[in-house]
Amino acid sequence: MRGERGWSQAALADKLGVSRQSINAIETGRYDPSLPLAFRIAWLFETPIEAIFDGREPAED
Amino acid sequence: MTNEQATRRYFSVLIPGGVLFLGLSYGLKLAGNAALLPEAVLGGAALVPAALLVGMFWAHWRYINEIDEFLRSIQIKAAFVGLTVVMTIATAWGYVELYVEAPALSIYWLNPIYWLTYAVAAVTITRRYGDAS
Numbered sequence: 001m002r003g004e005r006g007w008s009q010a011a012l013a014d015k016l017g018v019s020r021q022s023i024n025a026i027e028t029g030r031y032d033p034s035l036p037l038a039f040r041i042a043w044l045f046e047t048p049i050e051a052i053f054d055g056r057e058p059a060e061d
Numbered sequence: 062m063t064n065e066q067a068t069r070r071y072f073s074v075l076i077p078g079g080v081l082f083l084g085l086s087y088g089l090k091l092a093g094n095a096a097l098l099p100e101a102v103l104g105g106a107a108l109v110p111a112a113l114l115v116g117m118f119w120a121h122w123r124y125i126n127e128i129d130e131f132l133r134s135i136q137i138k139a140a141f142v143g144l145t146v147v148m149t150i151a152t153a154w155g156y157v158e159l160y161v162e163a164p165a166l167s168i169y170w171l172n173p174i175y176w177l178t179y180a181v182a183a184v185t186i187t188r189r190y191g192d193a194s
Contacts, residue, residue, distance in 0.1 A: 019064045021187070022131035030190045031131050 001045055001052070002027075016040055067127035074120035079176065082113045086169060114172055135186050143179030147171050 002012050002023075009023045016023070018037065025031035026041075033041065033053075042049040062070075089107055092098050098106065125136050151171055157163045 018129040019132055022129050025131050025190055031134070034130050037130060 001047070005045075012044075015044055062127050064128050064132060067124055070127075071120055071124035075117055078113050078117040078120070082110050082117070082172070085110045085113070110169070110172075117176075135183060135190065138186050139179050139183035142182035143175045146178040147175045150174060 002009070007015075009027070010020045013020045013023045016037070022031065022033075026033055038049055038053055042052055045052065085106075089103070089110070092106070093103055121136075121140070125133050128136070150166075151168070154163070154166045158165060
């Protein structure tokens with residue numbers, strides 16, 4: 001989703017007011033964001049929260 | 062306040078505080094060995110490093126409250142590692158001293174041990190969870 005908008009991790013981090021490491025950790029499934037941050041992400045992408053976070057574990061490489 | 066600003070503010074307290082702690086601790090040891098100061102003055106001066114310690118922990122508390130939730134989780138895990146190491150050393154050494162003729166461990170070493178293990182843990186956890194892509 002981030003890539004579709006042409007945003008870097010740092011750019012998305014700036015928009016959300018978090019660190020680039022946070023975005024990287026969320027994208028790679030190493031960190032589950034709090035509910036307020038998950039909602040901020042959903043609002044930013046104008047997408048329902050469940051479409052971004054479905055609760056499933058990321059697939060193993 | 063951004064994470065970068067919070068980090069700079071944290072290190073601006075932590076690094077001088079740590080250097081001062083070590084310097085004062087060494088100075089106190091020299092003063093004590095050479096009997097340069099009256100005992101009461103030495104006792105009072107010995108509390109100064111403890112005040113620095115409180116300042117360093119206060120800076121850490123403020124830092125943890127200022128950074129974002131993911132970085133906060135790393136800091137809390139690292140602090141827990143430091144606490145675990147210090148408590149384990151203190152408890153184990155205490156029992157060893159009690160039952161075996163082991164040399165006494167000066168408990169002021171627990172502070173540097175805490176910060177050292179916390180720092181190593183913070184770097185390790187950040188590399189493991191924060192920076193790997």
